Amino acid sequence: MPELTPETIFTFTKFSVYLIMSWPSENETTKNGNIIFNIKWWILWMNSILFIAFCVYGAYGDRQDVLSCTEILFIITAVIQYPIKMLICRIIREQMQFVVNEMECHIHSAEPSKRIILSNYLKKPGVVYVLYHFVACLGFLGMVLAAFILQEPLPVKIRYPFSIDTRLVFIFVYFQQFIFGIQAITTTSIDSQIALMLWYVVARLRILQEQMRKISNMYEFRKCIQQHQYILRLADEVISVGKYILATTVVMSTLSLILGAILIVKAHQMTVRLKFSINVVTVSATLFMSAWPSEMLISSVSSATNYYIRKILWNITRQIIFSNIFSQESNKLALCLHQILIIVVLQINIYLLDE
Incomplete structure (x- = not known):
């Protein structure tokens, strides 16, 4: 098995x-690259809108059949994420x-x-994301x-406003459903991309913690503080990029879980139950995959970084204080008391920031 490196991921x-089309490339910055990007974007986006319009028409046409209508609504909640997330990615490109x-x-x-x-x-x-895509x-x-x-003619059984007998x-119609099915799979991929960005921030904070262990003077401490502030700004950018995408995922996944549970309980055919059971597992995995790095970033790593900052700040200042206490110069005592007051105020401020 090949080694799973960051480049491979x-x-x-x-x-x-x-x-x-949520991963920008350098080719898109050129004039020709931008034209090709826009052509591909509009073709894929309009194909998704066309399929969703057919699904809405089919759900309305089958409104008297509860199970059939619920099945189409389940599909709509899953596939409508594609054009929404695609549009969000274009806006925040x-x-x-x-x-x-x-x-x-x-x-x-x-x-x-x-x-x-x-x-x-x-x-x-x-590894989890590869299994998730599988x-x-x-x-x-x-x-x-x-x-x-x-023995159904189409993968998605919906009512069309025209005859498909020819x-x-x-x-x-079959080709359009098949292509959009592949497009819908990439809806889960954008969640993986946002999660990967969050994991990257977590890893950068962990690297910063290792650097803080080796700090021996105020100059190195100042450099780590600057790097910490940069990582926090990077985290803000990632949150700004991912918040609307993740909000779409949470809302639509919740609706999908509700409709999927109804279909699993009410469907009479075992194949239908199995099909939607797999889809419900996929939706649940999406929610877990989005929550996992977010929890790590909020509760674990960031709090540990603040702990290292307090500890290092205290150790460096303590060395200065002790060196002044044992100094022979009398004017060092006033400076020492002033430094003690500074470190106490800093400790209180950092504690209040943590709260």
């Missing part, structure tokens, strides 16, 4: 979000470009000791196979 994520460039540059130029920490923090979620693909494959087993129209 980035490459996999970049490939998985290709159809949602410059911020996304900044974060992605920062990640790639830091990974390529990281020292061996830093790469070890980055690998440790990205390897475990990287489950998402399995859910899509389950819908295709279920249609084949149940061969050409049927091929177009």
Whole structure:
């Protein structure tokens, strides 16, 4: 099995979000690259809108059949995330470009000791995200196979405003459903991308903690504080990039779980229950995948960094105080008392910030 390096994880994520076009590339900054990007973006986005419009029409047409209508609504809550997230990524593209460039540059130029920490923090979620995408693909494959087993003509059974009996129209509809099914899988990939950004910030904070262990003077302490402030600004950028995407995920996933549970309980055919059970597991994994790095960033690593700042600040100031106490000069005593007062005030301020 090949080694799972940060570059490998980035490459996999970049490939998985290709159809949602949320990973900016340098080629898009040129005039021709920007034109190609806009053409691809509008084709993919309009294809998703067209499919969702057909689903809404089908749900309205089957409103008398509760199970059929619920099944289509479940599909709508899952697939409507694609055009919403795609539009969000287009709006925040410059911020996304900044974060992605920062990640790639830091990974390529990281020292061996830093790469070890980055690998440790990205390897475990990287494996989870690969398995997660496998489950998402399995859910899509389950819908295709279920249609084949149940002898249904299309993977998604919806009512169209026109006849699909002719061969050409049927091929177009089937191809459109199949293509958008692949597009819908990439909806989960954008959540992986945001989670990867959060894990990157967690790893950067962990690297900073290791640097703080080796601080021996105020100059090194000042450099670590500056780096800590930069990482906090980077975290703000990641949060600004991901908050609307994650909010969309939470709202739509909650609706999908409710509708999926209804279908699992009420459906009569075992194949239908199995199909939506896989989809419900995929939706649950999406929520877990988004919450995991967020919890690590908020509760664990950031609090540990503040602890190191307090500890180092106290150790450095204590050395200065003790050196002044044992000094032979009488005017050092007043300076020592002044320094004690400063460190007490700093400790109180940091404690209040933690609260």
